[in-house]
Amino acid sequence: MRAAIIGSGYIARVHARLIGELGGEVVAVVGRTLGAAQAFGIGRAHYKVEAMLRAEKPDVVHVCSPNTFHAEQSIAAFRAGAHVLCEKPMATSGDDCRRMIDAADQAGRVGAIAYCYRGYPLVRELRRLVRTGDFGELWRVTGLYLSQDVFDPEKYVWHFTPGLCGPSYALFDFGVHWLDLVQYISGRPIEEIFARFHTRR
Structure with missing residues (x-):
C-alpha cells in the first residue's frame, strides 16, 4: 500500500x-x-x-x-x-x-x-477480563494519566499553542487516550463528564 x-x-x-x-x-x-x-x-x-x-x-x-x-x-x-x-x-x-x-x-x-494504547498487552487483558465477567459487574472506572512530556514546552511547543493544539491544550491531546481507554476496556460509551482542574504556579 x-x-x-x-x-x-x-x-x-x-x-x-x-x-x-x-x-x-x-x-x-x-x-x-x-x-x-x-x-x-x-x-x-x-x-x-x-x-x-x-x-x-x-x-x-x-x-x-x-x-x-x-x-x-x-x-x-x-x-x-x-x-x-x-x-x-x-x-x-x-x-x-x-x-x-x-x-x-x-x-x-x-x-x-x-489510539495506540489499545494495542498494549495489559490493556487487551483488562478488556478481556471485563468482557468475560471476571471482574464482576463494572460500576465505576477511575484512573490517572501521567506524562512529564506535557511540561516540556521546548519538546512539545505546539501543545502550548491554542492555534495548534486546540482550545483545551494538552488535555485534549493527552486526555483523549484516557477517555478512549475507559470506553474500550469497559465496552460502554461515556455518557456524562465532570472535570475539575487546578493549576499550581
Missing part, C-alpha cells in the same frame, strides 16, 4: 516505521517546510497537502500534524480518494468530526483514529 504522511515530527516517524514493518511504502511526506519534509529522509518531500495529493495519489494518508489541522487535512485526503489514519484527537470540535465522517462516507473511504 502506498502511504503518505502529513507531519514530520516524532509520531510521524513512528508511523513510517510501522508502515514499513507492515509491508507498505511511504511515497511522500508533507512537512511544515520543504526542508522539514526532506529531513525526514523517506519518500518525496512536499510542504503543501493538496499538491502532494495530486502528485502522489496515495492509497492511504497518515495525518500526524498538530490537532487543529486534522479535520481539513483528513477531508482533503478523503476527497482525493485516499483512506485516512488520523492521529488522535480526531479534531478539535464536534462539528469538525462530523465533517470528517461525512467526507469519508461521501468518498467511500475508510477513516480511523490512531
Whole structure:
C-alpha cells in the first residue's frame, strides 16, 4: 500500500516505521517546510497537502500534524480518494468530526483514529477480563494519566499553542487516550463528564 504522511515530527516517524514493518511504502511526506519534509529522509518531500495529493495519489494518508489541522487535512485526503489514519484527537470540535465522517462516507473511504494504547498487552487483558465477567459487574472506572512530556514546552511547543493544539491544550491531546481507554476496556460509551482542574504556579 502506498502511504503518505502529513507531519514530520516524532509520531510521524513512528508511523513510517510501522508502515514499513507492515509491508507498505511511504511515497511522500508533507512537512511544515520543504526542508522539514526532506529531513525526514523517506519518500518525496512536499510542504503543501493538496499538491502532494495530486502528485502522489496515495492509497492511504497518515495525518500526524498538530490537532487543529486534522479535520481539513483528513477531508482533503478523503476527497482525493485516499483512506485516512488520523492521529488522535480526531479534531478539535464536534462539528469538525462530523465533517470528517461525512467526507469519508461521501468518498467511500475508510477513516480511523490512531489510539495506540489499545494495542498494549495489559490493556487487551483488562478488556478481556471485563468482557468475560471476571471482574464482576463494572460500576465505576477511575484512573490517572501521567506524562512529564506535557511540561516540556521546548519538546512539545505546539501543545502550548491554542492555534495548534486546540482550545483545551494538552488535555485534549493527552486526555483523549484516557477517555478512549475507559470506553474500550469497559465496552460502554461515556455518557456524562465532570472535570475539575487546578493549576499550581
